[in-house]
Amino acid sequence: MAEAMRGVYTSLTKIRRTVFREVARIAYEDTDGVYDEFDDLPYEIISGDVATYRESVFLERAIVGERIRLAMGLPMQGADRPAKISEGTELAAKPETYYEPPLINIINFACNACAEEKYVVSNLCQGCLAHPCKEVCPKDAISFIDGKAHIDQEKCIKCGRCRQACPYTAIAHWQRPCAAACGMNAIGSDEQGRAVIDYDKCVSCGQCLVSCPFGAIADKSQIFQIIQAIRAGEEVIAAVAPSFVGQFGGRGNVDKLREAFKKLGFAGVEEVAIGADLCAVQEAGYFLEEVPEKIPFMGTSCCPAWSVMAKKEFPEHAGCISMALTPMVLTARLIREQHPTAKIVFVGPCAAKKLEAMRKSVKSEVDFVLTFEEMAGMMEAKGIEYTKLKGDGASDFDVASASGRGFAVAGGVAQAVVDAIHKDHPDMEVKVAAAQGLENCRKMMKDAVKGKYDGYLLEGMACPGGCVAGAGTIQAVSKTAAQVKAYSKKSPHKLATENMYNKYLDVLERAEDGVRSEDAVAESLEAQKGEA
Template sequence: MQISESVKLHRKVLTEVARQTVNGTLDTDVESILQTVVSEAGPRYRCCIHKERAVLKNRITLAVGRSVEEDIHEATQKALKGEVLKEAAVLTVLPEACDQCPIDKFIVTDACRNCIAHNCINVCPKKAITIHQNRAYIDQEKCVECGACKRACPFGAIIEISRPCERACAVKAISAGSDRRAVIDIEKCVECGACKVACPFGAVADRSFIVPLIQDLKTTKKVFAMVAPAFVGQFGAGISPKKIFQALKQLGFSGVYEVALGADMVTLFEAEEFLETVPEQRKYMTTSCCPAFADLIRKHMPNILPHMSSTTSPMVATAEIVKKEYPDSVAVFIGPCAAKKSEARRYPDLIDYVITYEELAAMMVGAGINVTEIVEEDVEFLASRHGAIFGRAGGVLEAVAETIKDLAPEAEVKGIKTDGLANCRTMLLQLNAGKLDANIMEGMSCIGGCVGGPGTIMDARVTSKLVDNFAKTVNYDMASKNEVAKKEVQEVDMHRK
């Protein structure tokens, strides 16, 4: 993720909230965050310090897991009691932060030459273009935003303007409301977080659950971390996975589980599902571990739903192991993904909290833990190379396809993969229309796969390589050779809800 000023502000708020929660002062000192993050001396991003602090109040209420409409003191008190809005939408527009971007879609620029041909006027179906003071002018009341004028102009003098958040949303779930502020349509939204990353004003944010989690870590409860495969390299190339595991224990976690082990289980189950159903029951199968990709199919392409794998995600498979071994424990998924917070809503008995790597970093800083100073302790990694590579684009397909061939060498496997939700939609349409010669497809909503998620810290191009390097060091090369995964897959429910 690019480290913009809005990202820095978001992380600073999370860190201050975490620090005060750890110190037990959040209920009395929460308002001091307004002075800590934005002081009279600056930096200043908006018209005045009052506007800056109004935006910060929105950020704080989301950071403590409540609604932006609430007073920060009331929100904080409820969060400290564990009253967070787990069932509410994950992504929220901060009303004070939204810049109400202009929404005139097509605009004539100074490049207009007032040519004799007037191609723009001739192609406009609504006669919305006229000439004023030697240049074309678009009457926005008449314009239907078809784009014909833009395509017709020989000078490229007509440009198309779109809000960054709208442009980033592949399912058209975000648009301008009556007051020009962005509005998210929850019925369409797949909660991938692309709008959060795209907004240059930081006006879209995801709800955080770090406050009740820190409160649980301070009790005698057994709290277990489930770390997604993309965690490798998130704290820098020099920070080993062993150090991250040790840091989690210093935070107060009772133990750490590799979600890559759950990925091995998913690999085994999906391979079996493929062999049982393709091509006898269906022509092709898609993977289902990415929740935003799964919701793209579920909400927007229901005709493809029968082709989606019925296998649960690695997060849920790992949570099944945790709750089987420790039924009264608190299970916390730590990953790069906003959509995992929405997926967790379907499994309230298995997953208690979902936090991102961003939020984990804030908790570590808030607790005074410096990962670089941690002394490594021996850790036995249980997952195979297959589970470890789930974190980058192409990893799921590689793992499942290789396992299919290992289980049934005679099976015909023709795999395709893509990342980015818009690319996923296009490929699904082509695959379903029979235009692609494939019988299994991997879809990842984030560019680069999970390593490119909205809750990551490091550049996906770097961490993708580090994930592969780490995968070469584990004990097993394939999921089908991992006896732990083979045993667990027989003992837990691997079917998606």
């Protein structure tokens, strides 16, 4: 469901982006600290007295109201008491304010209370003589009533054999979309059958929120706080993830992107692919030094959802996940060296980066995190059409390599590390295993723990397709992947080892960061759980 919905402009897309745009618009306006306009927003977004999407216009407005608060980084209010949307805005309006946990939220009264996983017989059943569905069922859960197959849900163990055996494809596999997308099995049901998140399991990949066709799941944003920092005269610098290509409609167009950020009030914009180069060089060094002498295999570190899952579920092998700093952190530290008092904003595809930025055990130097979709809302609020801007004439960032820019696409991280290893060890065989989606990543780790991947480099990506499929992306995955690859080829440097900033790695890496423990995992989970 998630992949089918990605890149398709739906009514849910319209509502999400309208909320981001309007929150940004009000934040940019000079309100003198009075934010009553937020209370009127649901009536502007959902006008009239006839429901468009749901059974009640009042329900539509209530859901929009909760989305507005989440977009401001505020907690939801629920429907059990009268409350103003603007309640608590004076606290959120401080430019140093971070959102209150939890990050990923389910709007209860927007949830359709979809049935949990089960196999059901459709009207396509022909009641055939062979009855293969009944014959293959290991629990005798299938009987025939009035000539049609019937599944006893109490007996069914959901093995799917009946579905595979049916010659008419008459048996459907029914899954709640959000739960099917969750590779952590973190979504269950409350007493009313509505979805709930187990925050002890959730790693904030965000795949549930892009999979729910009812728009009942949303993460918190920092649009409001970033704009407050800009309006307060802070030096605010953006660091854009490698997957930015194509997200706003262009194909790189760095000069136009730089002008767009300037119009939004940013003091500058840098490419996180710089940090990706440094990360690749770091991981290449760790791999050469430690595999297999100290650890049997090494997993990549750049995807926070994957690394948290691996360390949490395989704690005895937590040391096998690279301790290299992520591209986001390395880029932020480079910026901090030159702009010690700046507010640094990571702009990317990932919800999990919002938690990574909050970690204390590994200081990220990132003050705020925005998704591409949230950034697009800011552009709309200022009436900026990215592709129509004149640009400043500088057609490239001129620093990052093709390898670093390739981090955005599944397989790109491992390839960059392998290429960095081959720079000084051209004849060395580096075996690689890669997985996309947390369920597949878990299977890869299980195999690795059993010894299947001894001596291997493992690349884990929580989002199927890589970062180009993150929960905060705008464009279709396949389209963006192709554009990222095309943009990568334009780099004057091919390998991560050619990045001029590699000489600063020793300065950027702090001794306390090289900690292979579960501290960061515990922090991330606690930050996500909050007061949920």
